[in-house]
Amino acid sequence: MIKFMPTTLQALSIVAPDHAAANCKVMGLSSDSRHVQPGDLFVARDGITHRGVDFIEQAVDAGAIAAVVEAWTTSQDDLSCFGIPVIRIENLADKAGVFAAAMLGQPSTKMTLIGVTGTNGKTSCAHYIAQALTALGTKTALIGTVGNGFPDALNTATHTTPDAITVQRLLSDFYAQGAQAVVMEVSSHALDQGRVSGVQFDVVALTNLSRDHLDYHGSMDAYAEAKSLLFTTKNVAIGVVHKKRNIVLNADDDFGRQLARQLTAGNVPFCLFSSDLNNTQLTNTELNSGVLKQADVAVNQCVLSRLGVQLSLTIPGGRVRFEAPVVGDFNVSNLLLTVSVLSQLDLSAAQIEMAMAQVSAVPGRMECLTCAGRPAVVIDYAHTPDALEKALLAARKHCSQQLWIVFGCGGDRDTGKRAEMAAIAEQFADRVVVTSDNPRTESPDAIIEMIMRGFNRPGQVVTLADRYEAINMAMQQASAEDLVLVAGKGHEDYQEIMGVKYPFSDKVVVESLLGDVDA
Numbered sequence: 001m002i003k004f005m006p007t008t009l010q011a012l013s014i015v016a017p018d019h020a021a022a023n024c025k026v027m028g029l030s031s032d033s034r035h036v037q038p039g040d041l042f043v044a045r046d047g048i049t050h051r052g053v054d055f056i057e058q059a060v061d062a063g064a065i066a067a068v069v070e071a072w073t074t075s076q077d078d079l080s081c082f083g084i085p086v087i088r089i090e091n092l093a094d095k096a097g098v099f100a101a102a103m104l105g106q107p108s109t110k111m112t113l114i115g116v117t118g119t120n121g122k123t124s125c126a127h128y129i130a131q132a133l134t135a136l137g138t139k140t141a142l143i144g145t146v147g148n149g150f151p152d153a154l155n156t157a158t159h160t161t162p163d164a165i166t167v168q169r170l171l172s173d174f175y176a177q178g179a180q181a182v183v184m185e186v187s188s189h190a191l192d193q194g195r196v197s198g199v200q201f202d203v204v205a206l207t208n209l210s211r212d213h214l215d216y217h218g219s220m221d222a223y224a225e226a227k228s229l230l231f232t233t234k235n236v237a238i239g240v241v242h243k244k245r246n247i248v249l250n251a252d253d254d255f256g257r258q259l260a261r262q263l264t265a266g267n268v269p270f271c272l273f274s275s276d277l278n279n280t281q282l283t284n285t286e287l288n289s290g291v292l293k294q295a296d297v298a299v300n301q302c303v304l305s306r307l308g309v310q311l312s313l314t315i316p317g318g319r320v321r322f323e324a325p326v327v328g329d330f331n332v333s334n335l336l337l338t339v340s341v342l343s344q345l346d347l348s349a350a351q352i353e354m355a356m357a358q359v360s361a362v363p364g365r366m367e368c369l370t371c372a373g374r375p376a377v378v379i380d381y382a383h384t385p386d387a388l389e390k391a392l393l394a395a396r397k398h399c400s401q402q403l404w405i406v407f408g409c410g411g412d413r414d415t416g417k418r419a420e421m422a423a424i425a426e427q428f429a430d431r432v433v434v435t436s437d438n439p440r441t442e443s444p445d446a447i448i449e450m451i452m453r454g455f456n457r458p459g460q461v462v463t464l465a466d467r468y469e470a471i472n473m474a475m476q477q478a479s480a481e482d483l484v485l486v487a488g489k490g491h492e493d494y495q496e497i498m499g500v501k502y503p504f505s506d507k508v509v510v511e512s513l514l515g516d517v518d519a
């Protein structure tokens with residue numbers, strides 16, 4: 001159990017109203033009134049749904065000795081009634097992590113910290129990096145969608161990137177358990193809400209940027225702006241911190257190149273990777289004028305097979321060759337990112353080659369289940385238009401006859417991606433079954449109806465809201481030479497309906513329907 005180091009408001013650089021308040025002992029920190037412990041400083045941050053100030057009374061009842069609130073939301077006059085010092089602070093959302101880091105002894109400075117952001121591929125890359133570092137003997141922990149902890153003992157995660165105080169607690173906990181490195185997925189929500197403020201990174205990397213989360217960010221520009229926060233250094237008092245400027249960018253992605261141009265203009269060094277053999281995305285004009293450089297990590301040779309990928313790469317100062325049992329062209333990009341991160345950690349070509357040979361598939365990402373005489377089934381976490389396209393293109397290469405897709409879309413999330421995913425499904429699959437994903441608080445039928453608007457030939461699409469029945473139907477009707485891609489839920493072991501998480505696993509369902517699954 002991780003303990004905060006007792007401190008004072010003064011030591012946290014919080015300007016208290018009087019001497020007594022400045023020196024009162026702060027025993028812990030919480031941003032949730034329901035979890036406040038006696039002696040805690042309550043970080044009453046404003047959220048999207050609630051105002052933090054509305055929970056101060058509850059925090060006082062639980063024993064909070066002081067509270068901090070957003071400066072712009074409340075006047076000082078309204079804060080004198082709580083019986084504890086309540087102090088107004090600028091940019092409070094960005095400060096919670098900084099306070100927590102201070103009270104936990106700056107855990108991120110004691111380990112190698114790697115942050116991965118981007119629309120798709122964060123989990124895959126984070127796991128590959130953790131597997132590679134572990135193979136090199138570096139005890140490495142993970143924070144991300146599949147779970148938090150050491151790779152062989154992940155605790156289920158509620159978020160891809162937890163809230164700011166939880167992030168610091170996890171880092172502190174990992175350090176206490178001997179971690180030497182931590183790889184974390186950094187979501188756009190996290191960057192926007194200051195969940196990684198106070199984390200000091202050794203390497204930060206971008207996978208790619210495509211449509212997602214527009215319900216939250218409102219526009220692609222705002223979404224990109226949030227992502228770019230991981231790559232801009234701020235001072236230690238606020239925001240993301242870079243120990244060194246080790247930045248890894250994807251030259252095959254529009255946003256990756258945009259960031260690369262910005263960094264070049266600001267004379268900030270970065271490592272660029274590309275799986276484009278001819279660097280066709282990098283225009284000659286840009287290359288010749290020095291606006292962009294050639295990729296630092298690039299593909300010399302790439303052989304994709306049913307079992308995985310064989311790669312020969314150029315890296316700064318050498319070459320590496322390895323095989324990895326992961327499928328899909330998009331995974332080449334994820335492997336390149338992984339190699340780029342390792343090269344930024346100053347590992348030798350021989351070390352990188354050895355480490356990459358140990359990389360293996362991630363649960364729920366292009367996971368293939370087969371049984372003699374039955375259609376092959378691939379379970380994948382594609383839940384954005386770009387991911388669905390990439391997953392279907394990858395699955396097509398493993399399918400000798402008809403390619404089936406079973407998918408739905410999550411409720412209470414970007415509604416605009418629903419019709420886009422339908423158009424992709426229609427374009428790249430032969431048979432389409434639309435079902436429920438996590439409807440959350442929305443009606444499954446209403447979500448399906450929005451998906452249906454994206455098809456040109458809706459008459460050819462089967463809809464079955466019950467996900468078990470939808471998978472069953474596709475597997476019953478598909479021939480042994482067909483392939484069924486079950487997309488959207490990957491590793492998830494629940495289906496969230498009206499605030500309740502019911503047990504549901506695509507993998508368990510498929511295995512039970514296949515009977516004896518081949519290895």
Ligand SMILES: CC(=O)N[C@H]1[C@@H](OP(=O)(O)OP(=O)(O)OC[C@H]2O[C@@H](n3ccc(=O)[nH]c3=O)[C@H](O)[C@@H]2O)O[C@H](CO)[C@@H](O)[C@@H]1O[C@H](C)C(=O)N[C@@H](C)C(=O)N[C@H](CCC(=O)O)C(=O)O
Nearest residue numbers: 031032033045046047048049050055159160161163187189
């Ligand atoms: C949209 C979003 O990101 N919402 C997150 C946000 O909620 P919110 O802003 O509505 O918070 P709020 O309910 O207004 O509460 C404000 C403050 O009051 C506190 N509070 C609240 C209630 C109470 O009784 N007492 C109390 O003190 C809360 O702890 C919070 O600090 O802050 C909450 C506390 O940290 C998060 O749990 C919540 O995540 C919700 C559940 C969520 O679904 N988030 C998803 C969209 C998300 O974060 N996804 C990303 C990206 C996924 C990916 O692409 O991989 C992720 O990183 O997981």
Ligand SMILES: Nc1ncnc2c1ncn2[C@@H]1O[C@H](COP(=O)(O)OP(=O)(O)OP(=O)(O)O)[C@@H](O)[C@H]1O
Nearest residue numbers: 119120121122123124145330380381382387390391
């Ligand atoms: N580099 C990539 N480019 C495009 N699609 C990808 C890439 N890597 C993975 N995918 C697709 O995206 C899906 C999700 O991959 P992964 O879980 O690694 O991404 P993520 O960014 O962590 O997603 P989330 O934001 O939901 O946590 C995969 O199942 C696959 O279909």
Ligand SMILES: N[C@H](CCC[C@H](N)C(=O)O)C(=O)O
Nearest residue numbers: 383409410413437438488489
């Ligand atoms: N990290 C993603 C997960 C989506 C998973 C999908 N199954 C869904 O419920 O939409 C998100 O929060 O948008």
Ligand SMILES: [Mg+2]
Nearest residue numbers: 122123145160
């Ligand atoms: Mg993830």
